[in-house]
Amino acid sequence: MSITRYKLTIQLQTASPLHSGGIDEFVDPTRSKEERKSVPRRFVRDGHERPIITGRSVKGAVWAACRRYVKNHSDAGLTLDDLDFLQGLAEDNRAGALTFHSIDLSKVAERERQPKKDQSTKDPLITRTGIAVDRYWGTAGDTALFQHEYVPTGKQLALAITAQVGTLGGEGDPSASTGNAPSESTHKEKDPEVAVERLFALIVALFAQERIAFGGRRSAGWGRVRLKETKSSASGQPATDEPWTLVKTSLASKNDLLAWLAPSDKQHSQLEPANIAASGLVRITITWDSPTGILVAETPSEDDDSEKQKQKQSETQKESDETVPAKPLRSGPGEKDPLVLPGSSVRGALRSRASRIARTVLAAKRPEKMKSWQDRDVHEQLADDPILVLDLFGSTKHRGALTVLDTVASSDGTGRKVTHNAGDRWTGGVAEGALYSEMVYDNAKWNDIVLELDADALPGSDDRRKAAWCLLGLVIAELCTGTLPLGSRGTRGMGQVSVSAVRVETGNSIIPGWNLAAKANDSESLARGILAELRKIDIAASPDADEGWEGWSSYLAKKTDKEISHA
Structure with missing residues (x-):
């Protein structure tokens, strides 16, 4: 041969x-917190x-x-x-x-950099910065800042x-x-x-x-x-x-x-691609808009001139009221690249709300078994999420079944600079050195939010998978009511969401398909429609649950005398 x-x-x-x-x-x-810096996770060289x-x-x-x-x-x-x-x-x-x-x-x-000193140089690979939010305090978690180089x-x-x-x-x-x-x-x-x-x-x-x-x-x-x-x-013609x-x-x-x-x-x-079956993923498409605007701020790059830029900005601010505004994150390094709402940001918001729903149910049934998260850092909070939350969103030990894609703006709209200051809590006047500004695109048009659920990757029986789907459905329903803001500055009224339609395309037999639209002048009609669809799902109680548990919530708890943790 x-x-x-x-x-x-x-x-x-x-x-x-x-x-x-x-x-x-x-x-x-x-090292002290003031001396710590975020180190980007780099590509292999x-x-x-x-x-x-x-x-x-x-x-x-x-x-x-x-x-x-x-x-x-x-x-x-x-x-x-x-x-x-x-x-x-x-x-x-x-x-x-x-x-x-x-x-x-x-x-x-x-990306090319502007010529400097008659030499053309290149910047490092572009990076994107992210944070993890403390579930108890609602602020950025300590030691939870990370950066990734990306293409x-x-x-x-x-x-x-x-x-x-x-x-x-x-x-x-x-x-x-x-x-x-x-x-x-x-x-x-x-x-x-x-x-x-x-x-x-x-x-x-x-x-x-x-x-x-x-x-x-x-x-x-x-x-x-x-x-x-x-x-x-x-062009739609056979490819040659x-x-x-x-x-x-x-x-x-x-x-x-x-x-x-x-x-x-x-x-x-000649090579003809194999004629294979569809993926079988459950695809959730959410048509939405934001009446207040979405802001996920871009983190300035820390190049050699960063300290000089900060010093120059500080000197400029002392001489006048002008500030350098925080810019929104874009899908690429260019100024004309479209605005983006990162999938990690949406996924974090969904996980936080799923965790709140699940822990509220557990606290109502077994308050003596619940652990307080007040003194726990964000990493411990994530590891201690209820079972169904871990099934959907994963942990450090295994990947979750839910994927959330980046949401890109179809049109940026017109940006405007909004200036803020902080008040001095003692004098009641304007705090010195606390003037800052942001570029806000509150009339941007956004593409659909897309979630993909790999139902086959959910662990356990079909009933446990249905229970995880019910929990996700409750989170989507809360998003539809407008009570779950996305992005940052949520406490200042930004990040509000108005959902007009939810579609579920399913390739899995245990997850039903949806095609729901909000009624005119009734923002909560879509949430009620989702709850009606969830009530149609027949779920047998978990055999591991204590007496008194039924339906989807029975898969949140296990028959144990230990404090409720994760599976």
Whole structure:
């Protein structure tokens, strides 16, 4: 049997922000709070200090998606044994047939800086800052400030995957193997070339459905990639220039090897994506607007000139009443990039309200078992969330089933500078040095808020999954009433939400579909409609609950004498 080598090149583009971290740099917690600084979580760098997504990270994401699909479906023509054969097993002391190459980000992630001192330099990768909110006090949690380098939405990536199967001689003899895949005799059920080509077809199909995500922060909607759109596919006509190419070469001679090193169009092979089932995710689409405006402030970058800028701003403010306003966060580094409401911000608000609802029910039933969060930091609060909240939103030990995507403004509207000051609590006058301002876009138009629930990832029985859906439904109902603000400055009247429609597209049998719209001049009609839909769901009481518990709330508590914590 001869050696056959493949190279699959897929042109992708980011469908959301993307971050894939390297070795985290931790701030010394022994230093005083004034001396601590937020250290951005950076991309991995190669030997030339270029940011990359490592081949190992790409491999993990692709293999996880493929294994999950093959485990639940048989229409790809592959089995888990086939994947084990191609992936390679440590116990067999052999490498896999496929090699995943690193993705270079240096050309897509860096932004040009204005020439300085007659030299053109580049800024570090752009970063986004986030915080975790203390559930008890409602303020930013201590030690809960974080930054991530990221690649913005719409950037192009090139993924290369190579594969090699077969041996030069001594078929079945491990010493004669090429070092990638074992010979065909060790996998007689299927031709290894067929397995590789079917796997490539499955990988392309999974990318086409956006079912492979890279890097971290996936629960906040990050890391999504899709196939790059071609001119023919974008216009609705059959695509002739597909965003992938497959080169296949048999290395049976010296000329074959030379042809591999200098490939031509003659070596290109046809590759049709596998016809696979839909993802089965539950997609919740919320049509909304904000009558007061949304503000998630952008954090100024801490470059070499940051201290000089702060000093200059302070001197300017002393001389006049002018201030440098806080700017809203945008989806990219450009001033014309659209405003964005981060998925992490919306997800945090939803989790906080879900936690409040669940703990209110528990406190009413078992007040003596509830722990106070007054003296707990935000990390302990998250770990102590009730069971259904952890099912939906996850913990440090496992990922939750709910993903919230970034919400981008369809139109920024007109921004205006709003100036504030703080009053001196002793004199009643204006506090010195407490003048500040913000750029507010209170007439911006926003795209829909999109949530995705992987119901199959919810643990436990179908009734427990329905209970988690009921809890999420209650949170969405409160959002519809306008009592759950989004973004910052909620205590100053900003962040109000007016929901006009909620649609639930479901691919899961236990989650019903919805298509609800608010009635005119009745903002609470939509919430009542959601509650009516939730009451239709039949949920048997949890067998682990104490007497007196019924319906969805029975899955919040367990039969135990210990204080209620998490599963």
